[in-house]
Each structure stands twice: as structure tokens, then as C-alpha cells.
Amino acid sequence: METNILYRHKDLVEKSKSGDRNSQYQLYELYVDAMYNVSIRILGIKEDAEDIVQDSFVEAFKNLKSFRYESTFGSWLKRIVINKSINYLKIKKIPVTSFDYHEYNISEDINEQDEEGINDSVKSRDIYKIKNGIKHLPDGYRQIINLYLIEGYDHIEIAEILGITISTSKSQYHRAKKKLIEIINTL
């Protein structure tokens, strides 16, 4: 079953590998919206996200021969988009992580206990409010919430993407989540 998922769109991928433009367009059409959303969640600016998506597809098609079905084509492509988006932020000197996580490392357990209380107090499971809350998060917090909750990466992967340690990823995430809930409750 899992193998089947990995080989999803295999035919299109193989034809794209040999440079078939039509197959490349079909793959593009299948993934462009998802990739655009991934990028805009990180970057927040439409034009920047378009540039990143464009770069990512070009890179993906040019390096498709190195894709060996170790993951799905979609997750391989998504990783390219995310890496490019994060690099773009780093170039623009926009923080991809929060600066105050060291302080949090010490009192992580206490805060986790706090969160349970806070979670109960989230007034609404309103997706609109959550989206809005994420937009109001500081840059560093927003990235980790996006990567963990929406893109579905685990802390090992996030650590790799952001260039931080796994424990930093965990502590940052908890702090970001706490902040998010606080924001949502004020909306």
C-alpha cells in the first residue's frame, strides 16, 4: 500500500524525466496550488511565493533524474519549495526561528502543563480564527507552527529544515503554540 503511494504519478514522473513537456505540465497542474500555498504560508507575500514556486518547479524538473521514489513526488517537491522559501527568508534576514527559546528550554515541562489548561480555554475550534491567529504570530513562531501543524513535519525534519536542534524545535513549537492559543483567545 505504502509502496503504491510512493509510486503515485510514476508514469508522469518518468515521462517528465525524459523531458516530456506535456507530462511536466500535468505534474505542475497537479501540484502548483499546493506548492503555492506552502510557500505563501511561509513567505506571506504573493509575488515572492510565485517566484519560489517557479524556481522550485524548474529545479525539480531539471533534477528529476535524482528522484528515486524514496518519498512521493509531492513530498519531494514540497521539500524543495520549503527549503527555497526558508532560504529566501534567511537571505532577507527575516527570522525563521524565535530568539527567546533558550529561556523556554529550562521551564519546558511547566509550560507543557500550562498548555493543557490553555487548550481547554480555546473558545472555538474555528479554522478561520486559527488561520487568523497564525497570521498574527511573530515570524519565528509562525514558521514552526506551519511546519509542524500544517505541513506535517516531525521535529527531526523541522530541525533539519530550520537548521536547529531537535530539542530547540520542540521547545520552540510549544512556545509558539502557547502564543497562538493566546492570540486566538483574544480574537
Place this chain on the structure above:
Amino acid sequence: MDDFEKYIKENRYLFDEQRADKSKIWDNIESRLNTPKSIVVWRFPILKFAASILILVGAFSIINMYLNSGLNYNNQNNIVNQELRDIDTYYKDLVSFQVQLVKNSSKLQDKEKEEFLSFMDELDEEYNTLKLEMKKNLNNEYILEAIVNNYKKRIELIENLLEQINNSKKSNENEGYIL
């Protein structure tokens, strides 16, 4: 994972609310994918062969050009060499003729002849050295001058000797006549 996280993860798809400008982005992607690749021409044996010929022809042309320019230079050199050879032969003949005269002279003692010829040998040696220098550097005016002077010296030497011989001959004759 708490309920809050669970809720968001289950509704992930709701976060994909934006729509990309597909045609605009694709146009840019396609134009970038269409940029001519650097073709690896060596994959095609015929091109490999053609390139080899081209290199050979090129190399031949360059060598040819070099040789032609060398020949022109040699032609110029040949003219100069010819002139020099003519001068050289003229003086050589003159000197050898006079040396022969000295050698054949019955009026000179062997010792005198030997002394004279040793001078001539020295000049010969000097001449050979100068000739070697000439081969190394043709345009050296000083060497040319030195060669000419070498010849002049020899001729002068011989002329002086011959004059002496003639003088002694004359005086002998005169003596005879007086007597």
C-alpha cells in the same frame, strides 16, 4: 497530540486557500526549461571525428603560416649570406694565393716562412671564431667589421712580406748592377 493539534491536522486542507496564477507561473517555468542546454557533442562519433579533422587542419594552417613566414625570413637571410659568401670567397682566395706565394718563395728562409705562417694561423683561428659568432648573430655589424679587418690584416701582412722580399730582391739586383 492534544485536541487543538488534532483539529488543525485533520483540517489541513482548509489552509490551502490560495490559488496560483497557473498560466503565468508555467510560462516562466517553460521559458526557463527551454533555454538551450549545453549539448554534449562528444556523444556523437561523427562530430568527434569532424572536430579532430578541424583541429588537424587548424594545426596544419598554423604550422604552414609559421613556416612560410620562416621561409621569407630565410630568403632575406639567404641574400645576405650570399653577399657575405662572395666577399668571404674573394678575400679567402686572395689570402690563399698570397700565402701560396710566400710558401713558394725561394727567397725566404724556412724560419721566416714558419713565423709568417704562424701569424696567418692565428688570424685563421680568429677568423673561424668570428664566423661562428656570425652564425649566431648575423646582424652584428661589429663581427662583420672584425672579419673584414681580419682579412685586411692578413693581406697587409702578406703584402708587407712580399714588399720586403721584393725590396731585398731589388737591392740585390741594384747591388749586382752597381757591382
